[in-house]
Amino acid sequence: MIPAVQIDDLAFSHPGDTTPTIDGLSLTIPTGESVAILGPSGAGKTTLLTLLDGRLRRWQGRVSILGLALDPDAPPPLSRRADSGFIFQEFALVERSTVLRNVLNGRLGRMGVLRALLGRPSAHDLSVARAAMTDCGIADLANRRVDSLSGGQRQRVAIARCLAQEPRLILADEPISNLDPARATEILTLLTHAARKRGATTIFTSHQPDLARRFADRIVGLRNGRIVVAAATADLTEDATAALYELNDAARAPQLQVIS
Amino acid sequence: MGRRGYGGYAAGALVAGAVLWSLVTSDMDPSRLLSAGPRIADFLGRMLPPDPSVMKEIIQGSAETLRIAILGTLGAVILSLPLAILASETMVPAAVHRPVRMVLALIRAIPLILVAMLMVGAVGLGPLPGIIAIAFHATGMLAKFYAEAVDGVSRAPIAALESAGAGPLLRLRHAIWPQVAPVIARDTIFRFELNLRESLILGIVGAGGIGFYIQTYVRSFQYDKAASVTIAVIVMVIAIETLNVALRRRFS
Structure with missing residues (x-):
């Protein structure tokens, strides 16, 4: 089976x-797994x-998403971008628009251009969007404006928009940062369930080893751009677990030696 | 005492000096003020009761003022949309937006009545010079407001739509337009109200509208008719302001 993500010897520096x-990162993520970084x-x-x-340029190495190589010098074609969905840490919603409009924005890469331009989603687009909102528990907020919602509700809109995209790979940037443990559990349950139901691979970043171990099939520990675990x-293993817990502590005391 | 204290005294002395200079050099004879009383009373007396026979002129003049404001605003919107892009700090380099913003500031600095007088000289009497003057004058403000709306767009949703597979046109339509459109609508309504208020006086220099009748009736000492027209103007301004408050709430 083709892995969802195949990374070989990847390197990138911000200009x-x-x-x-x-810094020299290699990683294989099997299809359908839930992975915590x-x-x-x-x-x-x-x-x-x-x-x-597919939103960064000028990197070195080889990266394949769902069996297709990413080009380090050009953005992927629009038709492929819809296959990977991104959940932004700050949600990146259109504040003045309604919840439904925002969720339908996730469908833009899946609709015909004319439909998308006119803002006339098909019955299918609407049913996918409504299913995503139901899974995120925001079906009753469909006609509310996003700028009238709470932070927790907005995060659910951001997740629903990503699900409406029907991505095969879901990339979630810090979905549980700044959430209390109960809320964090709620969001990760929702996200991993919805992804599993749709057969999508999920990669999420986090600072919390406890929750990561509970919700991820695979764990990757990263420090200074290299894989530690x-x-x-x-x-x-016990050593690997200890290393994961030390990742955040080590950041506070950078003089500590790397355990590998 | 610190330097700030001396600065305060200097500013106070400057203001006092300016006021004294104005008082002394303005030929303000108190006896003229006293003798004005009866004349003002006479003036007001002749305004009452307002003569309602000028209804036809009022309707014609108001309609023309409204037309000048509508077409002047339309002209300003058409001029302001491209100029807003050129005046935007986020869309074009400083070498473009700095000079464009300077030109807009210059346009704002020219009084409307002056533009109108020049336009009457250029294209003759009637509503046309009024429309051109309003369009020109309003562009100075509207293009600046539109540019600020464009610069205030949040970038994050644009990246989100790109990630979802939306091309540049769809990102403009679904991420940028929903952020910009309500602001543009609100600014335009606000400018329309200003245009209507300002176009009321255009008739005085022959640039069309209801101001022409006020001018005519005052000059021919028909104060009762002038009063009727003035009441019509007040009613019109209150009506448009009420309408605008309601509309603007919708675009918040």
């Missing part, structure tokens, strides 16, 4: 930076997700 953000701030988590979404959650 003007002396140290690379991603752990690591301190600045480890390269968001950069990696953005790159996998990578294993199926079931196969995590």
Whole structure:
């Protein structure tokens, strides 16, 4: 079976930076899995997700998404972009528009151009959007304006928009940062259930090893753009688990030696 | 005492000096003010009761003023849309938006009545010079407001739609337009109200509208008719303001 993501010897530096953000990273993610990427701030988590979404240029190495190679010098064709869905940390919603409009925006890459331009979704587009809203528990908010919603509700709109896109790969950037444990559990349950139901592969970044171990089939620990730990959650050794918990601590005390 | 204290005294002295200079050099004879009283009373007396026989002129004049404001605003919108892009800090380099913004500031600095007088000289009497003057004058403000609307667009939803597979045209339609359109609508309504108020006086310089009748009746000492027209103007301004408050709430 073709893996959802295949990364070989990937390297990337932000323009003007002396140290690379991603430094010789290789990783294979099987289709249908739920994967957590752990690591301190600045480890390269968001950069990696953005790159996998086809929105970064000028990197080195080889990256294949769903069996098709990404071009480091050109954005992927629009038809392929809809296959990977991105859930933004700050939600990136159109504030003045309604919940339904925002969720339907996820369908834009799946509709005919004329339908998309006129804002006339088909019955199928509407039913996919409504199913996504139901799965996210916001079906009754369809006609509310996004700028009248709470932070938690907006996050659900952002997730529903991604689901409406019918992506085969879901990339979620810090979906549970700043959430209390109960809310975080709720969101990860919702996200992983909806993804499994649709047969999509999910990659999410996080700072919380406990929840990552509970919800991910596979865990990747990242520091300074390199993989420190990578294993199926079931196969995590005691040392590897300890290393995951130390990732965030190490960020606070950078003089500590890397454990590998 | 600090430097700020001395600065305060200097500013106070400057203001006092300016006021004194104005008082002394303006030929303000108190006896003229006293003798004006009876004349003002006489003036007001002759305005009452307002003469309702000028209804036809009022309707004609109001309709023309309304037409000038509508077409002047339309002209300003058409001029402002491309100029707003050129005045935007996020869409074009500084070498473009700086000079464009300077020109817009210059346009705003020219009083409407002056533009109208020049236009009457250029294209003759009637509503046409009024329309041109309003369109020109309003563009100075409207293009600046539109540019600010464009610059205020949040980038995040644009990236989100790109990620979802939407091309540039769809991103413009579904991420940028919903953010910009209500602001443009609100700014345009606001400018229309200003245009209507300002176009009321255009008739005084022969640039069309209801102002022409006020001018004519005052000059021929028909104060009762002038009063009727003035009441019509007040009613019109209150009506348009009420309408605008309602409309603007819709575009918040």
